[in-house]
Amino acid sequence: MVGAAATVWPLVTQMNPDAATIAAGAPIEVDLTPIAEGQDIKVFWRGKPIYISHRTKKQIDEAQQAPLSSLKDPEADSARVKAGHDQWLVVIGICTHLGCIPIAHEGNYDGFFCPCHGSQYDSSGRIRQGPAPANLEVPPYTFVSDTKIQIG
């Protein structure tokens, strides 16, 4: 029994990401200075697009004032950005429904709109409308300095 399981394990786990893929998924640093207010950039980390948005005052206010009770996946804006860096929203640009890439600055909530099945996210990347079950995921990242973050 143990022998059989031990034999099967390599046959199954070989399908997981290999060493080179994992190594290529090491943390990356991104310089924020070129991103003007109201703009955003898309960087790739581990093959996933990451949106880094420099939010406007209006977007921040909207994100902070949205009542939690109206959210499908309630989460305060403050839990989705780093304290003191309210203007920076960093999210993985993969729709939590079926993995398409939402388009930034589209939809009714000043955030993201997924063209595949119509999910709409707000300026904090939270799901507001459509079939997606959860908010856009926030990748692990830290501020190295005021103008530089490390993702991963």
Next chain:
Amino acid sequence: MSGPSDYQPSNPALKWIERRLPIFGLVHSSFVAYPTPRNLNYWWTFGAILSMMLALQILTGVILAMHYTPHADLAFKSVELIVRDVNYGWLLRNMHACGASMFFFAVYVHMFRGLYYGSYKEPREVLWILGVIIYLLMMATGFMGYVLPWGQMSFWGATVITNLFSAIPYVGKSIVTLLWGGYSVGNPTLNRFFSLHYLLPFVIAGVVVLHVWALHVAGQNNPAGVEAKTEKDTVPFTPYATIKDMFGVSCFLIFYAWFIFYMPNYLGDADNYIPANPGVTPAHIVPEWYYLPFYAILRSIPNKLAGVVAMFSAIIILCFLPWLDSARTRSSKYRPLAKQFFWIFVVVCVLLGYLGSQPPEGIYVIAGRILTVCYFAYFLIVLPLLARIETPRPVPNSIADDVLSRSRGKVAAAASVVLAVVMAGGLLAGSTQSAKAEDDTPPAQKWSFSGPFGKYDRGSLQRGLKVYKEVCSACHSLNYIAFRNLADPGGPGYSEAQAAAFAADYKIKDGPNDQGEMFDRPGRPADYFPPPFPNEQAAAAANGGKAPPDLSLMTKARGYERGFPQFVFDFFTQFQEQGPNYVSAILQGFEDKPPAGVTIPEGTYYNKYYPGHAIKMPKPLNDGQVTFDDGSPATVAQYAHDVTTFLMWTAEPHLEERKRVGLQVFVFLIIFAFLMYFTKKKVWADAH
């Protein structure tokens, strides 16, 4: 497969083998002497059609695998090279790609037949369940096969479908990572899909053997739904069923060849001629048509996990059909209510398929929900209920009785054939009239290469090449075209010397030489058109952030919705020219100023036919910009027409050969089908 055979070969060598391995007896008892009900109709030939399709898919698939490269950077190109450079590669690829659709078409007919005639009922439950397993395996195989060309739809289809598993609570994410072999769909995913796509057809073949075995143990069902009792009820498989199957297969091949030779892209998606790009999702992801009803069910449920569960349940529920429908009468022929509900169910499935292809908004979502309820209600409410309340009509005593009473039904059958012909004619006639153009739909144009006898206009190809060289090539590459192609038959009609001279005008980067340095040399016929920019980033940087797309496949990678009912007519008229119409319309659709009330972002230009109207490309063509030697007018309309014709050739270089071979195949198949029909009539003359 039905017990030991009493067959004895007379040839001594065969006798020697037979004593040691009774294989001839097995074949004889399964496919020669095997008794089949005499009243089988043509819906029963789909079993043979499916066997042939499986064999054809395996054959063409194994050959394609000899030329295909399963690597994320090379897969798309290798498929193009198969189509362009391998001898008859275009034919093999079309056979395989259209074959998948035909396989599913036939399997759906086969399944609906089983549903209508109650072929899943005692004692054929295991036979039916094996069939459902084959269907599931086919779906997995078809899905993985669609990923292999690594176009945009391949990539995003793979992303969406593998993400279905992330709906599983707790372990979903780990399972998806396991499927991908990475953090997203990528090269490892493509590699394993190729491996499995090669493996699964053989698994299907194995289950098919079990399926046939189970069939030969239980015996075939038949339209009357009564078991064969005496000799009089059956005829031997060969020659009776064999020749009937041959006729059915030959008719099916005509249908299949229509797609292979005349509309290979009708069932595909234009987006799949754009190489996979993990950074851009196509605006509208649709699976292949044969998954659409299930896709519609998935999308109609607002909760992700519930949607996935519903989608899989819609297939798994088929396994329980023998117990959900407990009515004793098999055939719906004798069940007045079940018959009506069956046809309603067919309509529900077709409508679900249509909804699956539409964007998930507004009325489509609501309609999808209603139809999803109808789909499940058929299995969970209608069938169990009918078994209890319906009074079936009396079934015939025996198959022989059914055959005798059926000669009266001949008139009705003839009438329905006439009706079908009239309807097809009506569709054909309707298609010529209903070409009404909406405002931003590209206007339909006349192309020399359209229709079953279409050919390229050589003069137009040569002028188009000149327009490309003098205008388009400043920004757009033409990566899949080599200079040698200019001398190919069915192309612009240059001689090899002319093509070589054309190539020599270009500077091609080569190297490294013995000093380790790159150098320029004159082009040779084997070289490809050099791209205007060294890499995609340079192209994007020089063009306002977005690289101009490669033009080789442009006329197949673009299109527009034809909508219902137009796409039905298109099948009959062989309309395949969305791409050329669109490309030509874009080139002519520029307007100096956007219409009043429309604003477009800075750095873009207003184009009437571009989706969203804001295009990054400035107006490329102006009157008088290119001078033609043959005196053709130097107008934008002429340029657009010629360069589009040229780009159609770059996208489909073997179009003329395809249509020529198609005509020969059609003449052969029609004669063959006639011969089969009359042979069948002769063989069956004494059986009716």
